[in-house]
Amino acid sequence: MANTSDIRNGLCIEYNNDIFSIVEFQHVKPGKGNAFVRTKLKSLTTGKVLDNTFPAGHKISTVRIERRKFQFLYKDDMGYHFMNNETYDQVSIQEKMIDRPGLLKEGSEVEILIRAENDMPLTLELPQHVVLEITYTEPGVKGDTATNSMKPATLETGAEIRVPLFINQGEKIKIDTRSGSYIERAK
Numbered sequence: 071m072a073n074t075s076d077i078r079n080g081l082c083i084e085y086n087n088d089i090f091s092i093v094e095f096q097h098v099k100p101g102k103g104n105a106f107v108r109t110k111l112k113s114l115t116t117g118k119v120l121d122n123t124f125p126a127g128h129k130i131s132t133v134r135i136e137r138r139k140f141q142f143l144y145k146d147d148m149g150y151h152f153m154n155n156e157t158y159d160q161v162s163i164q165e166k167m168i169d170r171p172g173l174l175k176e177g178s179e180v181e182i183l184i185r186a187e188n189d190m191p192l193t194l195e196l197p198q199h200v201v202l203e204i205t206y207t208e209p210g211v212k213g214d215t216a217t218n219s220m221k222p223a224t225l226e227t228g229a230e231i232r233v234p235l236f237i238n239q240g241e242k243i244k245i246d247t248r249s250g251s252y253i254e255r256a257k
Contacts, residue, residue, distance in 0.1 A: 072132050074107045074124050082114065084131040085122070089114045089185065089192060091135075097126075114183060114192040117169070134186040137195075142178050150174065152182065152194075161191055168194045170250050172229025175202060196247040201256040202226055203242050207233065220252075 074097075081092045090111035099105040105126035112119045114135075124130065140152035140161065149162045150171065161182065165171050173196060174180070181195045207223035220232040225245075233252045237243060242256035 071129050073130065074126055074128050076132075077107055077109065077124075077130070082133045082135045083111075084133050085111065088116070089133050089135075093119065115167075117166075117193070135192065136184050136186050137181045138184055140180055140182050142174050142176055142180060144176060145171075145174075150194075152180065163191055163194055167191070168196075170196065170229075170247055172225070172227055173200050173202070173245060173247050173250065175200065175227055198247060199253065200245050200247055201242050202229075202245060204233070204237065204239055207237065207239050209238060 077092060077095050079092055079095065083090055083092065090113055092109055093112050094110040096108045097105065098108055107124045107126065107128075109122050109124065110119060111122055138154060140154055143151045143153050143160070145151070149164045150168065151160060151162050153160050163182070168174070178200065179197065183192045183195065184190065185192055202225045204223045205226050208221055219235050221235055221237075222230055223233045223237065224230050229250075231245065231250060231252060233243065237252075237255070244253040244256050245251065246253050
């Protein structure tokens with residue numbers, strides 16, 4: 071058991087029969103009344119974000135979460151399958167637990183957050199950037215670099231994103247997995 075003075079970003083707590091990660095917090099001491107802690111909590115099971123206020127000194131139940139590296143193997147009707155490179159254990163994760171499943175390429179490394187008490191996978195975190203090849207896009211026209219115009223492009227994983235007009239089919243691009251947007255050409 072911990073209390074509100076132990077709250078920090080990234081701490082995982084059990085609250086309302088769910089597991090939440092603290093995204094943001096602020097200790098508030100108003101001039102009149104008791105102090106409190108304003109928090110923004112993200113559910114590790116559903117992905118929903120909610121605001122909550124805890125009174126100062128309130129007891130909170132912390133949860134031990136481990137980050138383990140896994141390699142993406144394949145996807146089928148049972149979900150997405152991953153393998154731990156150290157123990158060769160395999161785990162299956164449902165699509166709803168992954169933020170941007172279209173950016174997962176076979177063989178890519180990911181981190182899975184696992185509850186330590188029962189080895190239950192909670193959520194999956196993609197690397198910050200991925201490099202993928204464009205399998206189809208309309209051809210670029212010479213001189214289309216001055217504007218911020220974008221066009222649709224299909225990636226090797228089947229996902230579709232928007233890229234600048236000068237990007238052509240067969241090029242590798244760097245993508246931000248948090249927003250799912252184009253960053254630059256891969257070097």
